[in-house]
Amino acid sequence: MSEKPENAPEHCPGTESEDAGKSSACQGCPNQNICSSAKPKGPDPDLAVIQERLSSVKHKILVLSGKGGVGKSTVTSMLARGLALDDNLQVGILDVDICGPSIPRVMGLEGEQVHQSGSGWSPVYVEDNLGVMSAGFLLSSPDDAIIWRGPKKNGLIKQFLRDVDWEDTNYLVIDTPPGTSDEHLSVVQYLQNAVIDGAVIVTTPQEVSLMDVRKEINFCKKVKLPIIGVIENMSGFICPSCKNESQIFPPTTGGAEKMAEDMKVPFLGKLPLDPRIGKCCDEGTSFFEEFPDSPAVTSYQQIIKGIRRYCNEDDHMDTS
Amino acid sequence: MDLDNNLKSVKHKIVILSGKGGVGKSTVATQIALSLKQQGLKVGVLDVDLCGPSIPRMLNVEDKDIHQSSQGWVPVYPDPSQTLAVMSIAFLLNKKDDPVVWRGPKKNAMIKQFLSDVVWGDLDYLIIDTPPGTSDEHITVVEGLQGYNPDGAVLVTTPQAVAVGDVRRELTFCRKTKLPVLGVVENMSGFVCPHCAECSNVFSKGGGEALAREFNIPFLGCVPLDPQLSQCLENGQSFVEAFSSSPSAQILNKIAETLHQRTAMNGSIS
Numbered sequence: 001m002s003e004k005p006e007n008a009p010e011h012c013p014g015t016e017s018e019d020a021g022k023s024s025a026c027q028g029c030p031n032q033n034i035c036s037s038a039k040p041k042g043p044d045p046d047l048a049v050i051q052e053r054l055s056s057v058k059h060k061i062l063v064l065s066g067k068g069g070v071g072k073s074t075v076t077s078m079l080a081r082g083l084a085l086d087d088n089l090q091v092g093i094l095d096v097d098i099c100g101p102s103i104p105r106v107m108g109l110e111g112e113q114v115h116q117s118g119s120g121w122s123p124v125y126v127e128d129n130l131g132v133m134s135a136g137f138l139l140s141s142p143d144d145a146i147i148w149r150g151p152k153k154n155g156l157i158k159q160f161l162r163d164v165d166w167e168d169t170n171y172l173v174i175d176t177p178p179g180t181s182d183e184h185l186s187v188v189q190y191l192q193n194a195v196i197d198g199a200v201i202v203t204t205p206q207e208v209s210l211m212d213v214r215k216e217i218n219f220c221k222k223v224k225l226p227i228i229g230v231i232e233n234m235s236g237f238i239c240p241s242c243k244n245e246s247q248i249f250p251p252t253t254g255g256a257e258k259m260a261e262d263m264k265v266p267f268l269g270k271l272p273l274d275p276r277i278g279k280c281c282d283e284g285t286s287f288f289e290e291f292p293d294s295p296a297v298t299s300y301q302q303i304i305k306g307i308r309r310y311c312n313e314d315d316h317m318d319t320s
Numbered sequence: 321m322d323l324d325n326n327l328k329s330v331k332h333k334i335v336i337l338s339g340k341g342g343v344g345k346s347t348v349a350t351q352i353a354l355s356l357k358q359q360g361l362k363v364g365v366l367d368v369d370l371c372g373p374s375i376p377r378m379l380n381v382e383d384k385d386i387h388q389s390s391q392g393w394v395p396v397y398p399d400p401s402q403t404l405a406v407m408s409i410a411f412l413l414n415k416k417d418d419p420v421v422w423r424g425p426k427k428n429a430m431i432k433q434f435l436s437d438v439v440w441g442d443l444d445y446l447i448i449d450t451p452p453g454t455s456d457e458h459i460t461v462v463e464g465l466q467g468y469n470p471d472g473a474v475l476v477t478t479p480q481a482v483a484v485g486d487v488r489r490e491l492t493f494c495r496k497t498k499l500p501v502l503g504v505v506e507n508m509s510g511f512v513c514p515h516c517a518e519c520s521n522v523f524s525k526g527g528g529e530a531l532a533r534e535f536n537i538p539f540l541g542c543v544p545l546d547p548q549l550s551q552c553l554e555n556g557q558s559f560v561e562a563f564s565s566s567p568s569a570q571i572l573n574k575i576a577e578t579l580h581q582r583t584a585m586n587g588s589i590s
Contacts, residue, residue, distance in 0.1 A: 005425055005426050005429040007429040007432065007433070008429075015423075015425060015426075030429075031425050031429070034424075034425050035425075066371065066372050066419070067341070067342060067372055068340070068341010068342040068343075068372070068451070068452045069340060069341040069342010069343055069452075069478075069483075070341075070342055073482070099339065099452070099453035099454045099455050099486075099489070100339050100340055100341070100452060100453060100486040100489070102482050102485070102486070105481065105482055105485055106482060142485060142488055143488045143489065143491070143492050144489065144492065145339075145454050145489035145490070145492035145493050145496070146454065146489075147454045147455070147458075147459065147492075147493055147496065147497075148455060149424045149428075149455060149456050149459060150423050150424025150425070150427075150455070150456055151423075151424065153455065177341070177452070177453065178341045178342075178371070178372060178451070178452060179371035179372060179451065180371045180419040180420060180421045181370075181371055181421070181422060181423065181424070181427065182423050182424055182455075182456075184421075185421065185423060204342075206550055206553075206554055207377070207554050208346075208374050208377060208378070208550075208553055208554060211372075211374070211377065211416065211417075212371070212372035212374070214417040215371070215372070215417055215418065215419035215420070216419065218417055218418065218419050219419040219421055222419065222421065223421075237511065237520075237522060239513040239515060239516060239518060239520060240518075240520060241513065241516050241518035241520075242513060242515050242516035242518065244513065244515040244516070246511075246513060246514060246515070246547065247547060248511060248522070248545055248547055248550065249547075249550050250547055250550055250551055250554065252551065252554040252555070253554075273522060275520060275521060275522050275523070275524070278480050278482075278522070278523050278524060279480075279524065281480070281482050282480050282481040282482055282524060
């Protein structure tokens with residue numbers, strides 16, 4: 001594949017070419033520095049290191065959405081916490097949203113830092129069987145911003161995949177930023193030898209979200225990433241006072257279930273808009289523990305069963 | 321960056337930012353633009369969210385194409401008055417479900433082209449909608465506006481801490497890139513149940529206002545959740561016009577007016 005940016009000179013060799021940034025045509029091109037500082041072509045030795053590192057992780061699940069703010073980090077944390085309720089499972093969360101890392105707050109780990117050990121970077125453990133890694137742990141203050149262009153973000157993602165020591169993990173749930181850009185391409189590229197079970201795609205019911213999510217589904221198909229299924233989040237709000245349901249984000253074009261059917265991908269389920277979920281995310285507490293009788297908990301448990309079934313796990317869950 | 325003259329004819333440039341996705345940047349961008357248009361001003365909306373371009377649907381110009389003129393790309397005009405001009409990558413896609421799977425350098429090239437090659441004409445306001453984050457698109461937009469005196473950024477957040485946490489980082493971005501901050505909007509701030517009128521804080525409350533206080537920046541207002549707003553955005557209808565008496569529309573109109581007053585004092589520069 002030879003990508004030629006719009007502003008490239010006439011004889012641009014292509015950004016993926018071995019001559020990228022180095023040919024005579026590259027002189028004066030605004031992208032020259034970026035292209036010439038890219039790694040030399042040929043098999044990337046880090047891919048084998050990543051494959052080896054992640055060979056102890058049985059199942060890897062990407063949480064994606066074309067759209068921002070639909071609840072990827074919320075769903076990631078709930079899936080991981082829900083899986084970790086089974087003491088037999090070792091679960092990890094990897095947060096590759098470098099500009100907007102929500103996972104530390106959502107998991108109650110704000111202010112934690114990354115520790116190096118002899119075997120690599122250690123995840124931060126919420127429970128004995130639930131470890132977390134995020135770019136958020138690299139920031140020394142909540143106001144610190146990571147203002148990086150794509151290539152530098154890619155470098156950090158590779159480091160996360162290569163250097164974090166997950167030990168023996170049953171499920172690694174990978175949270176992503178919205179979109180179909182550097183982070184997503186990099187995760188898929190760096191994990192190409194390491195087998196991703198599939199992607200869970202999160203959306204809200206309205207067409208403005210579905211528009212972006214269809215693109216994400218097509219992205220998955222383009223890069224041959226299997227799709228475990230689609231989750232419709234914020235699907236209906238039950239007023240705590242009168243118990244009537246309102247559609248705050250109306251499914252004017254049929255919602256996620258219809259979209260999944262149209263695009264021939266599985267539909268995993270709907271999650272209601274429960275303000276207590278957001279509150280737990282803000283406070284970093286477990287919604288499963290705080291509100292075990294909520295309808296949302298039941299919905300999550302069903303979704304987790306579906307995911308475990310997809311990953312060929314035995315269909316049981318220890319919820320004691 | 322030499323961006324020719326196309327931005328020189330634009331009096332005021334406002335960037336809509338948030339560290340967080342899904343807080344309502346495109347919603348606020350379109351409704352502010354529509355509100356300013358209603359006041360008789362000439363407004364442009366530039367959508368630099370290349371992966372998830374929401375603006376065309378919200379302004380009812382989803383299936384339009386753009387044309388080239390001798391001076392550059394002609395923006396899309398939703399109506400014959402040509403008082404609202406729109407540019408988005410959505411107009412360049414063959415199929416609307418096609419993903420734009422580009423790495424940073426290619427995105428930057430496109431955004432530079434949007435800034436330099438669109439023939440905006442004499443605009444009072446150019447509202448620039450961005451994707452969430454502090455990365456390529458944002459750096460390129462700020463670099464592209466240097467020398468054209470952007471009025472500043474409007475930061476959109478929802479009330480809860482998870483959102484405000486990302487918006488703090490966006491404030492740091494503004495500080496580091498010396499982009500003035502015109503104010504903070506707290507969107508999705510409360511929901512009034514249409515059945516019983518009880519107000520629920522669906523996404524918590526007050527985070528945006530507290531952030532503005534902490535950093536001593538203007539607080540532009542709280543916009544409550546309104547399913548009619550979502551509905552209008554779905555259908556490409558102007559919410560501020562169709563439901564002007566609703567609390568959400570009133571606040572959005574007030575925000576637009578406040579921005580107009582504050583930026584009008586900057587005068588027309590470039």
